[in-house]
Amino acid sequence: MNKLEIINLAKKYGNKTALNNFTYTFENGLYGLIGPNGAGKSTLMNILVEGISKTNGDVLYNGEKIEKLGKEYRNIIGYVPQQQGIYNNFSAEDFLNYMANLKGLNKKDISSKIKEVLEFVDLYGVRKNKLDGFSGGMKQRILIAQALLNNPEILILDEPTAGLDPKERIRIRNLIARISMNKIVIISTHIVSDIEFIAGNIVFLYGGELIRKGSPKELLKELENQVFEKIISEEQVENYNEKFLVSGLMSASTGIKIRYIDNDKLTDDEYAVEPNLEDYYLYIEKIKM
Incomplete structure (x- = not known):
C-alpha cells in the first residue's frame, strides 16, 4: 500500500497565504479535492508534482521526504494539468513518443507502452491524426495517456473535465475510476458531480486550509x-x-x-x-x- 503523507504544508506568496498547515495522508484510491477558487487546490497539487516549492512542512512518500527521493519520486508521478498544453502539429503517437523520451522510458519499451495507453484511452485508431483536429475531450484523454506512460503510482489531475460536454465528462470519469484501483489518484475539480460516485474520499479546502474530509457518505450526514x-x-x-x-x-x-x-x-x-x-x-x- 503506497502512502503519500503531507505534514503541516504551507505556501506563502509575500504576505498572502495560499496554503496553511495542510496535513493529510493519501493511500491507494481516488480522492476528490474540492473548494472554490483561491482555496489552495492548485497550490497543493503544484507542490506535490514539484512544480513550485513549499514554504514550510513536509511531503513524504512511503516514509521518505520527496526532496530526498528526487528523481525516484518524479518517476512515479503522473500529472494531467488543467490547461491543455499540447503540441497541436504533433500526431497523437508523436506527442506520446516525445513525452516518453522526456520521461526517460526505456527506448525498447516506448512503442508497446504508447500502444497500451492509446488503447486504454480509446485513441489508438486516431494515433496518426494531428492533435489540432482533436476535440477537447480527445485532447484531455491524450493528456491522461501521457500521464500514464511511466505507470505512475501517484496520478494527479487538475480539473480534468472542465469545459467538456456531458458525454466526454462521463468517459473521462470512467477512465479515472479504472485507473484508481491500484494507485493514489487525486482530482481537483469544481464539478463535484463528476467525483461524487467515484471518489472514496473528499478533501475540502477553503482559504488554504483543510476544513472537511471524509467519504461522501460521511460528509453528507451533516x-x-x-x-x-x-x-x-x-x-x-x-x-x-x-x-x-x-x-x-x-x-x-x-x-x-x-x-x-x-x-x-x-x-x-x-x-x-x-x-x-x-x-x-x-x-x-x-x-x-
Whole structure:
C-alpha cells in the first residue's frame, strides 16, 4: 500500500497565504479535492508534482521526504494539468513518443507502452491524426495517456473535465475510476458531480486550509434532513433565493421545482430529499463566507 503523507504544508506568496498547515495522508484510491477558487487546490497539487516549492512542512512518500527521493519520486508521478498544453502539429503517437523520451522510458519499451495507453484511452485508431483536429475531450484523454506512460503510482489531475460536454465528462470519469484501483489518484475539480460516485474520499479546502474530509457518505450526514424540494411559482423564486440557500431550479409542469437547504420544520407542500455533494459544496462555501 503506497502512502503519500503531507505534514503541516504551507505556501506563502509575500504576505498572502495560499496554503496553511495542510496535513493529510493519501493511500491507494481516488480522492476528490474540492473548494472554490483561491482555496489552495492548485497550490497543493503544484507542490506535490514539484512544480513550485513549499514554504514550510513536509511531503513524504512511503516514509521518505520527496526532496530526498528526487528523481525516484518524479518517476512515479503522473500529472494531467488543467490547461491543455499540447503540441497541436504533433500526431497523437508523436506527442506520446516525445513525452516518453522526456520521461526517460526505456527506448525498447516506448512503442508497446504508447500502444497500451492509446488503447486504454480509446485513441489508438486516431494515433496518426494531428492533435489540432482533436476535440477537447480527445485532447484531455491524450493528456491522461501521457500521464500514464511511466505507470505512475501517484496520478494527479487538475480539473480534468472542465469545459467538456456531458458525454466526454462521463468517459473521462470512467477512465479515472479504472485507473484508481491500484494507485493514489487525486482530482481537483469544481464539478463535484463528476467525483461524487467515484471518489472514496473528499478533501475540502477553503482559504488554504483543510476544513472537511471524509467519504461522501460521511460528509453528507451533516446535511441530513436539511435539503428540500417543492414546487413554487416563478414569482416566489426571488423570495426563496433571499431566504434559503438554493441549490437547484428546474421547470415543472405546475411551476418551478426548487431545491434548497434549510433546517426548519417541514410543511405539507415540501419534502426532504437525499443531499448530494453539490448541496454540500454550496453549504460549506456559504457557512465559511
